[in-house]
């Protein structure tokens with residue numbers, strides 16, 4: 674019989690990303706504005722470290738998803754909802770890669786070291802590489818608008834399934850079962 678729920682590992686990875694993202698947005702909104710010659714203070718370096726951890730967890734999650742698939746659609750959910758949910762899920766996966774990579778490119782371009790547990794990661798762009806100034810702006814816009822907007826829609830849909838349709842879709846990502 675096809676699975677009716679995500680695997681325990683998929684659930685842990687899903688909720689880990691939520692917790693990491695909450696911390697990441699708190700750092701993003703409270704860290705000093707990053708301009709020319711801004712020193713890498715604690716909050717900024719935490720933003721870099723958490724961003725790279727999110728990217729790493731997203732890679733593990735995508736590999737898990739590619740090798741384990743998703744549960745069969747819940748009974749009675751119309752096809753258009755299954756299809757739009759799938760598109761939304763893939764857009765969220767895409768953002769979990771594009772947003773941190775753009776941030777990393779911008780940090781490299783600004784000559785800011787990205788350090789993970791004492792080890793400096795390679796630069797994705799040369800310091801002050803001409804023509805790449807947009808990476809920081811697009812990074813912030815995608816995180817603040819696209820990611821938060823789509824996650825908001827995703828949560829609304831989950832609540833709609835839980836409270837209005839009561840069809841068990843929310844339970845597919847909950848502990849147990």
Ligand code: HEM
Nearest residue numbers: 701707721724725727773776777779780787809813816817
């Ligand atoms: C999913 C992961 C990430 C999220 C959600 C995120 C979110 C954000 C947000 C919302 C801002 C704008 C802050 C504001 O409103 O002023 C920002 C700025 C920034 N982030 Fe991230 N970030 C992530 C990962 C990273 C990573 C991995 C790096 C670098 C290694 C990074 C480097 C930066 C830099 C340099 C800025 C300043 C951009 C500029 O104004 O030019 N971020 N981030």
Ligand code: HEM
Nearest residue numbers: 690691694738743758762765766824828831842843845846
């Ligand atoms: C309170 C916040 C959240 C709730 C209540 C929630 C709820 C859910 C539920 C119920 C599912 C299963 C949907 C189904 O069976 O079709 C799901 C899947 C998913 N969620 Fe969330 N979620 C939340 C936050 C997030 C965040 C922050 C992200 C990433 C940015 C995210 C990305 C995904 C993805 C990509 C899937 C599809 C998993 C796959 O097929 O591999 N979710 N979520």
